[in-house]
Amino acid sequence: MAIIKPFKGIRPPQNLVEQIASRPYDVLNSEEARKEAAGNEKSLYHIIKxxxxxxxxxxxxxxxxxxxxxxxxxEFQDKGWLVQDSRELYYIYAQTMNGKTQYGLVVGAYVPDYMNGVIKEHELTRRDKEEDRMKHVRxxxxxxxxxxxxYPDNVALDAVVRKYTVNKPIYDFVASGDGFRHTFWIVDNDEDMATVTKEFAMMSALYVADGHHxxxxxxxxxxxxAKQNPNHRGDEEYNYFMAVCFPASQLTIID
Structure with missing residues (x-):
């Protein structure tokens, strides 16, 4: 049983998304990030690098x-460059490169699922890299x-994704840094969100495709x-972390 939940995303206004978007922190070094962010005070590199x-x-x-x-x-939040949604939502994020598109559901993944093996890894991790990211999260x-x-292909989830992706996206742009087309929708219907939660709950496992550390x-x-909280209940936000979940048949290596 894979437990997920919607969450209140913190994201850019439409008119700023291309300025803020960056490549992942671990695909470039500090000097490359410095060059890509040059003259752009809104680049996410100021947060992740x-x-x-x-x-x-x-x-x-x-x-x-x-x-x-x-x-x-x-500062990004104070200046309105990143704004938190007012309610818990799921999101759909699509990447397109060389004519191939993969559609992912953006969810809150459950920490105990990682600890008990419902979320499965295929790489070993290094403690120094874990510590670096832990400091960043803390x-x-x-x-x-x-x-x-x-995740294993799922007809009901495919239907939810299709329902939203035929509509105009919230974001749709080609990033200068990687050449990918990035597209984004919000899943805001309560019934659809319940379907997403229910379908994941019937899965025996999720698999880390990228982002082991x-x-x-x-x-x-x-x-x-959780250990530090004497009144820990299990439903606090720290029990979840942000994941984009792609159906296995769509996953491809985009580099």
């Missing part, structure tokens, strides 16, 4: 760098970047917070 706001050569693991990430994340109190999961870090921080 905040060493770019320090002199060249600054250690990306310096404690000041993590603090800067949190300061920038708060100081921001958020998952800034999602992980990617695969981010998954481990989010789960470890969630478990840490």
């Amino acid at each position: 905040p060493e770019i706001d320090f002199p060249v050569g600054t250690d990306e693991h310096d404690e000041r760098v993590y603090v800067k990430s949190a300061e920038n994340f708060q 100081i921001n109190n958020a998952n800034i970047e999602p992980v990617f999961f695969a 981010r998954s481990a870090a989010a789960a470890l921080v969630g478990a840490e917070k």
